[in-house]
Structures are given as structure tokens and as C-alpha cells.
Amino acid sequence: MKDYLVRVTENKKVAEDLYELTFAPKVGKFEQMKCGQFLQLQIPGLLLRRPFCLYKFDSDSITVAYAxxxxxxxxxxxxxxxxxxxxxxxxxxxxxxxxxHKKVVLLGGGVGCAPLAYVPITYPDREYFSFLGFADKSKVAFESEMSKKCKLTVVTTDNGSYGEKGFPTQALEKRLREIQPDVILVCGPRPMLKAAARLALAYGISAYASTEERMGCGVGACLVCACAVKQADGSVAMKRACADGPIFKLEDLVL
Amino acid sequence: MNTAVKIAGVQFKNPIITASGTFGFGQEYDKFYDISALGGICTKGVTREPRKGNAAPRIAETPSGMLNSVGLQNPGVDVFVKEDMPFLEKKDIVTIVNIAGSCEDDYIYVAEKASETKAQMIEMNISCPNVKAGGMAFGIYPDSVKNITAKVKKVCKKPLIVKLSPNVADIATNALAAQDGGADAVSLINTVTGMAINRFTRKPILANVTGGLSGPCVKPIALRMVNEVYRRVQIPIIGLGGIMSAADVIEFMIAGATAVQVGSANIFDPMAAFNIVNELTKEMECCKISNVNDIIGSLILS
Structure with a gap:
């Protein structure tokens, strides 16, 4: 964990209300990051930093996607x-x-697809199947990035203006028996996590989700980003999304 | 140049202490820098029993500040003593255990437990705006401030700091009450009760509806209150409220603080407290100060 001064190298619009921000360290190199990890970004003019999951990484350049x-x-x-x-x-x-976990399903909603795109880089020797959901055609992104790394990439829109009509969880369910995944990795809005949790339970597939909470310090000290997580003994504990997560076993999350 | 200060016989190598609730029990920030560089650490508030805290969202950014409603989430004093205290004992830093509770017996129990540790001081939180029972209820009326201070002081084997709420009629009267109850020092201000609203949903942003306001927006309130208290009490004051820089530290000391606490700044920037310590001597030089003790309460009013 380190605090870096960085400079913007690119800030581009990739879909409606969706951007990719790329920045480089002023001095030195970034510490290695893995898929699903995040960073706290200081926005000029604001006090609280904002958390963003990693989208693209190398030691000289990081890209995050933001809605x-x-x-x-x-x-x-x-x-x-x-x-x-x-x-x-x-x-x-x-x-x-x-x-x-040989066959891996990447299940994403909106900007939540971005962190999933880095999973095949951290773990290259797996088979990937991605299901990406967006509100409508104007918001679709990450498709070409995903299809480079995945055996199958299915895009859905809520209104059917692009790809399959419906939610990515529905598109996944249609193909679950055929794919027989070993694990599902999910990142998206809460209703999507709920739908994914039902699927994972019904088909007996383990699933891991990236949680999203309003954060304070981002390093585990302030206890602002608490989320309710079931424990082995059946009790529910308040865990820190920033330091204990953001990735939790989907079935343990109280959604 | 001298940066060392003394409060109730406890020596701090510099007047910068991290404020309760913004620094955990120190381990997280020790990954960024050796926390032994700081004058002191005030721990996350510990209670008799483990507490889950409030529902999320617990934070909102507001103009020049933030609202929080964590609600004293903590592992309980027994777990704290066993699992978190050993780390702090190894550090060359004044450890202040912040204690909280819902009734007198809770405060007494936690004060006794904290007294058995190697911590140098105890800070009693009777000013948390985010818990329903106890918390701030003990800190509103001068009589109850004096009463709880006296009861805790009786069992407390370390110097006792009473942390005061700004959400009261007259904070100086409450500071006097703490002094009368036997407090060795007072710290102020805790957060200012506030609210943030989402106009689209017409709902409060915080699940707890209200929260505690902190950050640079409360600094002028805190400075005013530190000075009011300084003019009424004899015991030392630890000043806090929106401190972001060494310049802020000096202003609080001029108002009457012997030491300060840095709170929200740690949340805004993990290096904040460390940077403030490092800037202090440079800022002293700019203000022609060779000993920080010389400026305590040096506000010129004419």
C-alpha cells in the first residue's frame, strides 16, 4: 500500500456517461495489482477520495473505468x-x-464489467465466458476487450436495443448446463448480485462478488464501508468492504 | 526547536495525536509510515461489548467536510486488549484508549480494563452523536458530565481526558464540569450533528439519518470553542476539528490547546498526520516559534 502522485495521460468517453481514465506515476513504478483490487483516487476540489476497481494495469500506467x-x-x-x-x-x-476453477464465468453489470476484464490477465490459463449487461445500446462498453480474452462474450441490454434483451443473469442461466462453470465472478448493481446469488445456489456453483459501499479511508481504519457478511457459525458480522473485501463469497453477503 | 508537550505528566514528542475513529488501532496506517513519528494515537472508541455499528451508508461528503455515522463499531474492550493493544505497546507513541458506553457501569468497566493495559491515558467519549443510548446523553448537561467524570476517575488509573461535544448550550460550562469531576484534560470538539439529503429520492444520505460533521468546515467553530474553554478552565486542552496542516496546529495552540488531534484528514489522505508532523518545525520557523509551549493560549485580543 502506497500513496502515489500521478498525472493523467488520457481521459476518454467510451459510452454514454462512461469514461476511462488512464494515469502514470510521477516518479517510480506502481506496485503490482491483481484483479478485483481497487485504488482510492483523489479528485481535485473534493476531500474524500473515491474508490475505483482496477481495469487495466502495468507498472507505468493504470486505467480505471467510471460511470x-x-x-x-x-x-x-x-x-x-x-x-x-x-x-x-x-x-x-x-x-x-x-x-x-478451470471454467470461469465473468458476470458484469454496467461499469462493473471493467474489473472483470482484468481477471484473465491475472489468471491467464483458464477458460472464460463473459456476460455483460447494460441499460441500453448507448451504454454498451468493454465488449471488444472481453471478447479478446473470453471463449464466449454475451452482451445484454434491458430494452433489447443491443445484444440479447434482458439481464446478463438470464443470458447466463440459458447456457449454464452447456458451460458448466466451476466458478462465477460477479460485479454489478445489487439486484444483479441478488439474481446471481439465486443462480449460484440453484445450480450449486460457487460465486464471488465485488461489493460496493461508500468508502472513507479505503485502508480499513474508519469502518465506514461496513457490509453485513454471514460467518461460519451462522452469525452476521460487519466486515470492511475496503480491507476485508471488496471480494466476498456471494452466498455470505446479506443482500 | 522544541516540539515536545506534556499533558497530565505524560510527555508527547510532538503535539500531534490522531483522533479517535479515524485511525483504527494504528495498524493500517503503520503500513504507510512508522506511526512512532506521531506524538500520540487515540484509539477507535471501545465499549464493554462488541458493537456492530449503524447501517450503511455511513458517510457522505459535504461542502469542505464529511458526515459520518459509524456508530461505535468495535470488537469490545476484551478483544482490543488482547489483539490490538500489543501492537501499540511496541510503538514509541503515547497511546490513549478512547472509551464509550451506554450506561455508567459500561464506562466504569471499560475504564478499569483500559487501566490494566500499558496505555498512557484514557479519553472518555461522552459526546458521540451517532449512538442512541448513552454516548452524547452523558455529555449534554453539566451535572451529568461532572457525575460520570467523577465516577470514571475513581476507577481510572491513568490520566483521564474527557472529550466534549459541541452540540451543547455552553461548552465551557461542560469543560468546567469535567474539571470539577476530576478530569485531567479535556479534548474538543467532537463532531457537530448534521444531515445530508438526496433531493431526488428525498431521503437522508446516511442510513442513520443524522451524522457527525467534521473536516475543515468545522475548524472555525472548534477554534472558537477551544478559546472559550481555555479562558474558563485550568486543565490542559487537546484541540481538534478540521486540522489539515501544521498551520492549523499552530492556530489551535494559539487558541489554547496544549496538543491537537488530527481526524478527518487521515481519511482524506493516509499520509496526513505524518505530513503534518514533518511540516511542524518548518511552520514554527515561519511563525518565529522556537518552543511550541510558548504559544499555548497566546491569542492577542486587544
Whole structure:
């Protein structure tokens, strides 16, 4: 974990209200990051940093994807090449694939598809099947990036304006018996996590989800990003999304 | 140049202490820098029993500040003593255990337990705005401030700091009450009760509806209150509220603080407290100060 001063190398729009921000360290190189880990980005003019999952990494350059959803991300849109800010990384546990996880389903919703795109880089020797859901055609992204790394890439839109009509969980369920995945990795809005949890339970497939909570420090100290997680003894504990997560076993999350 | 200060016989190598609830039990920030560089650490508030805290969302950014409603989530004093205290004992830093509770017996129990540790001081939180029972209830009326302070002081084997709420009629009266109850020092201010609203959903942003406001936006309130208290009490004051820089530290000391606590700044930037310590001597030089003790309460009013 380290605090870096970075400068923007690119900030581009990739779909409606969806951007990719790329930045480089002012000095030295970034520490290695793995899929599912995140960073805390300081937005000029705001006090609280904002957490973003890793989309693309090398030691000289990091890219995060962001949806414009509020005051922070509205300010991020205005970042220009050469602008400087601070970033703390690497944060969080990230996804860990076990040796038995040969066939991996990547299930993403909206900007939540971005962190999944880095899984095949961290774990190259697996078979990947991706299911990416978006509200409509104007918001579709990450498809070409995913199809480079996955045996199958299915895009869904809620209104059917692009790809299959419906939710990515529905598209996945249709093909579950055929694919027979060993594990499902999920990142998306809460209703999608709920639908994915039902699927994982019904088909007996283990699943790991990336949680999203409003964060404070991002390093595990302030206890702001608490989420309810079931424990082995059946009790529910408040875990820190930033330091104990953001990845948790999907069935353990109280959604 | 001297940066060392003394409060109730406890020596701090510099006047910078991290504020309760913003620094955990120190382990997280020790990954960024050796926390022994700091004057002191005030731990996350510990209670008799483990507490789960409030529902999420627990944080919202507001103009020049933030609201939080964590609600004293902590593992309980027994787990703290066993699992977290050993780390702090190894550090060259003044450890202040922040204690909280829902009733008198809770405070007494936790104070006794904390007294058995190697911590140098105890800070009693009677000003948390985010818990329903106890917490701030003990800190509103001067009589109850004096009463709980006296009861805890009786069992407390370390110097006792009473942390005061700004959400009261007159904070200086409450500081006097703490002094009368036997407090060795007071710390102020805890957070200012506030609210944030989402106009689209017409709902509060925090699940707890209200939360505690902190950050640079409360600094002028805190400075005013530190000075009001300084003019009324004899015991030392630890000042806090929106400290972001060494310049802020000096201003709080001029207002009357012997030491300060850095809170939200740690949340905004993991290096904040460390950077403030490193900037302090440079800032002292700029202000022509050779000994920080010389400026305590040196505010010129004429």
C-alpha cells in the first residue's frame, strides 16, 4: 500500500456517461495489482477520495473505468492530460481463483464489467465466458476487450436495443448446463448480485462478488464501508468492504 | 526547536495525536509510515461489548467536510486488549484508549480494563452523536458530565481526558464540569450533528439519518470553542476539528490547546498526520516559534 502522485495521460468517453481514465506515476513504478483490487483516487476540489476497481494495469500506467453518477465523477470528467492527483494502491483482497476453477464465468453489470476484464490477465490459463449487461445500446462498453480474452462474450441490454434483451443473469442461466462453470465472478448493481446469488445456489456453483459501499479511508481504519457478511457459525458480522473485501463469497453477503 | 508537550505528566514528542475513529488501532496506517513519528494515537472508541455499528451508508461528503455515522463499531474492550493493544505497546507513541458506553457501569468497566493495559491515558467519549443510548446523553448537561467524570476517575488509573461535544448550550460550562469531576484534560470538539439529503429520492444520505460533521468546515467553530474553554478552565486542552496542516496546529495552540488531534484528514489522505508532523518545525520557523509551549493560549485580543 502506497500513496502515489500521478498525472493523467488520457481521459476518454467510451459510452454514454462512461469514461476511462488512464494515469502514470510521477516518479517510480506502481506496485503490482491483481484483479478485483481497487485504488482510492483523489479528485481535485473534493476531500474524500473515491474508490475505483482496477481495469487495466502495468507498472507505468493504470486505467480505471467510471460511470458519471455524482459530484465526484462529474468532476473527474473534467480531468485533462497532465493534471495531477494522488492515488493510494493497491487496496483490497481481489479475486483469488483456485486451481479447480478451470471454467470461469465473468458476470458484469454496467461499469462493473471493467474489473472483470482484468481477471484473465491475472489468471491467464483458464477458460472464460463473459456476460455483460447494460441499460441500453448507448451504454454498451468493454465488449471488444472481453471478447479478446473470453471463449464466449454475451452482451445484454434491458430494452433489447443491443445484444440479447434482458439481464446478463438470464443470458447466463440459458447456457449454464452447456458451460458448466466451476466458478462465477460477479460485479454489478445489487439486484444483479441478488439474481446471481439465486443462480449460484440453484445450480450449486460457487460465486464471488465485488461489493460496493461508500468508502472513507479505503485502508480499513474508519469502518465506514461496513457490509453485513454471514460467518461460519451462522452469525452476521460487519466486515470492511475496503480491507476485508471488496471480494466476498456471494452466498455470505446479506443482500 | 522544541516540539515536545506534556499533558497530565505524560510527555508527547510532538503535539500531534490522531483522533479517535479515524485511525483504527494504528495498524493500517503503520503500513504507510512508522506511526512512532506521531506524538500520540487515540484509539477507535471501545465499549464493554462488541458493537456492530449503524447501517450503511455511513458517510457522505459535504461542502469542505464529511458526515459520518459509524456508530461505535468495535470488537469490545476484551478483544482490543488482547489483539490490538500489543501492537501499540511496541510503538514509541503515547497511546490513549478512547472509551464509550451506554450506561455508567459500561464506562466504569471499560475504564478499569483500559487501566490494566500499558496505555498512557484514557479519553472518555461522552459526546458521540451517532449512538442512541448513552454516548452524547452523558455529555449534554453539566451535572451529568461532572457525575460520570467523577465516577470514571475513581476507577481510572491513568490520566483521564474527557472529550466534549459541541452540540451543547455552553461548552465551557461542560469543560468546567469535567474539571470539577476530576478530569485531567479535556479534548474538543467532537463532531457537530448534521444531515445530508438526496433531493431526488428525498431521503437522508446516511442510513442513520443524522451524522457527525467534521473536516475543515468545522475548524472555525472548534477554534472558537477551544478559546472559550481555555479562558474558563485550568486543565490542559487537546484541540481538534478540521486540522489539515501544521498551520492549523499552530492556530489551535494559539487558541489554547496544549496538543491537537488530527481526524478527518487521515481519511482524506493516509499520509496526513505524518505530513503534518514533518511540516511542524518548518511552520514554527515561519511563525518565529522556537518552543511550541510558548504559544499555548497566546491569542492577542486587544
Amino acid at each position: 458519471v453518477v455524482g459530484k465526484g465523477t462529474e468532476k473527474m470528467v473534467k480531468l485533462k492530460k497532465g493534471d495531477e492527483f494522488k492515488v493510494t494502491l493497491p487496496l483490497g483482497n481481489g479475486w483469488t481463483l483456485q486451481d479447480k
